[in-house]
Amino acid sequence: MRKMEKQLHKISKEQEYNEYVKKKVPKPNYLKNSIWAFFVGGMICTIAQFILNTFQDFGISKTDSNTITVIIMVFLGAFLTGLGIYDKIGKRAGAGSIVPITGFANSIVSPAMEFKREGYVFGVGSKMFSLAGPVLVYGFGSSVAIGLLYFFLSK
Amino acid sequence: MAVKKLGKQTVQFQNTPIIIGTSTTVGPKEGEGPLSQYFDVILKDDYYGEDSWELAESKMLRETVKAAISKSNKNISDMEYMLSGDLLNQLMSASFAARDLGIPFFGLYGACSTMTESLSLGAMLIDGGYADNLVAVTSSHFSSAERQFRFPLELGSQRPPTAQWTVTGAGAAILSNYGHGPKITHVTTGKVIDLGITDANNMGAAMAPAAADTIVNHFQDTGLSPDYYDLIVTGDLGVIGKEITEEMVLDKGYNITKVYNDCGLLIFDNEAQDTHAGGSGCGCSASVFCGYIYQEMQNRRINKVLLISTGALLSVTSAQQGESIPGIAHAVAIVNDES
Structure with a gap:
């Protein structure tokens, strides 16, 4: 009984402290962050749209133009990561540069660069997907689930 | 004994x-x-x-x-x-x-x-x-x-x-045990204290209760008061941790505000250098003490210092398993000879 009281006292003390700390923590500037995210994210999408339209204007089919555009955007994301520019964009843009596919490229290339010193197998090879891995696992997982639904419902 | x-x-x-x-x-x-x-x-x-x-x-x-x-x-x-x-x-x-x-x-x-x-x-x-x-x-x-x-x-x-x-x-x-320089007069060893902070981006708040506890125990054990020191300086609590420590120590009846600072705030210009809440790491209190504070003591601009380096005892594993962050702080009193 006494042990339980002690436990409860501990929890309330921790709660009290966490609430006290919460009041001290400055809020991030949500408005400024949102504006940055909106414009940088929008800019990345506009560039991709421009590339897509250009290929289509040259008479390439929509599916092929989509594929080429994705390849170019992934390359750009990886290239800017290699030059050390993408992290500087990300610091300001936040979700604006994480959500587009260039951010996905950044999340794969940055650990690959970082862990090169540990070798190509246990460094680059095993750490490359340490950040993008969860996205792939749940991305593939949900596409399988949706695929099955589609398969059974469309019959 | x-x-x-x-x-x-x-x-x-x-x-x-x-x-x-x-x-x-x-x-x-x-x-x-x-x-x-x-x-x-x-x-x-x-x-x-x-x-x-x-x-x-x-x-x-x-x-x-x-x-x-x-x-x-x-x-x-x-x-x-x-x-x-x-x-x-x-x-x-x-x-x-x-x-x-x-x-x-x-x-x-x-x-x-x-x-x-x-x-x-x-x-x-x-x-x-x-x-x-x-x-x-x-x-x-x-x-x-x-x-x-x-x-x-x-x-x-x-x-x-x-x-x-x-x-x-x-x-x-x-x-x-022989030579010239500031002397270490007291050491107060800290306890591991954890008030349930889990945010690894807020280490200052995780460590502040340990720092406050060690500072209060130092005064209680030695009978010294905050006025005794020219400088009371914590290791790397940053903006938020410093404020919390000040308030927690004041709550126990010791006002350290006048002489208190934090190495994490001394080493960087947070605004200009974009370091957010301040510096951290073992090297923070080490370089500030061995550089700035030691030289100021040699020049006798500062004579009595209580240095409290603060540590967040988390690991990648403990953080991923959702455990809270235990804090630790040890105090060392460093004093110049009179004259």
Whole structure:
């Protein structure tokens, strides 16, 4: 009984402290962050749209133009990561540069660069997907689930 | 009987150990900060001519030890112990440096509290008559800490306002039972305290209760008051942790506001250098103490200092398993002779 009281006292003390700390923590500037995210994210999408339209204007089919555009955007994301520019964009843009596919490229290339010193197998090879891995696992997982639904419902 | 023990957590030295010399090495960013004139070596390149960040950190620690020894007019062979630790797994920087230096070595892990942990134990060894000369040293490196605890450097992620910036730096102090320099008079060893903070981006709040507890216990054990000190300085609590510590210590009846500061706030200009809540890491209190504070004590602009390095005892595993962050803080009182 006494042990339980002690436990409860501990929890309330921790709660009290966490609430006290919460009041001290400055809020991030949500408005400024949102504006940055909106414009940088929008800019990345506009560039991709421009590339897509250009290929289509040259008479390439929509599916092929989509594929080429994705390849170019992934390359750009990886290239800017290699030059050390993408992290500087990300610091300001936040979700604006994480959500587009260039951010996905950044999340794969940055650990690959970082862990090169540990070798190509246990460094680059095993750490490359340490950040993008969860996205792939749940991305593939949900596409399988949706695929099955589609398969059974469309019959 | 423990005749040198004072109260519950404090030791009062009888053959007061003397800090006869110190040296510091810092990275380029720290060299651009407000304390740049107080550092011995400012690296131009934070790889320091090595192949990896970890080896660069180890070299920084090793070279700082050598510089501190020669500034104290000693030889490496005079050093009877090296008390050292760092943030990397299995103390890579400290043990690799000790491998090259060949000084008998105790590896310590106290996270960012390592500077005062090593000074505390070193002072006890000297006062106990177990050594004449020894070195207490620690280091941290922004890039090696980032890759171990957080994300790859090139990942485009945003830091919250409470995040702190790991200092690239090393500080070494030579302790001796004979010579000139400030003396270590008291040591208050801290307890591990955890009030349930789980946000690894808010280490200041996680460590502040430990710092406050150690400071209050120091005053209770010694009977000293905050006015006794010219400077009470915590290791790396940053903006939020400093404010919390001040309030928690005041709550126990001690007002330290007038003399209190934090190494994490001294080393960077948070606004200009974009370091958010301030500096952190073992190298933060090590370079600020061995550089700025030690030199100010030699110039007698500061005479009585209570240094409290603060550590967050989390690991990547404990954080991923959702555990809260335990904090630790050790206090060392360093005082100039009268006259």
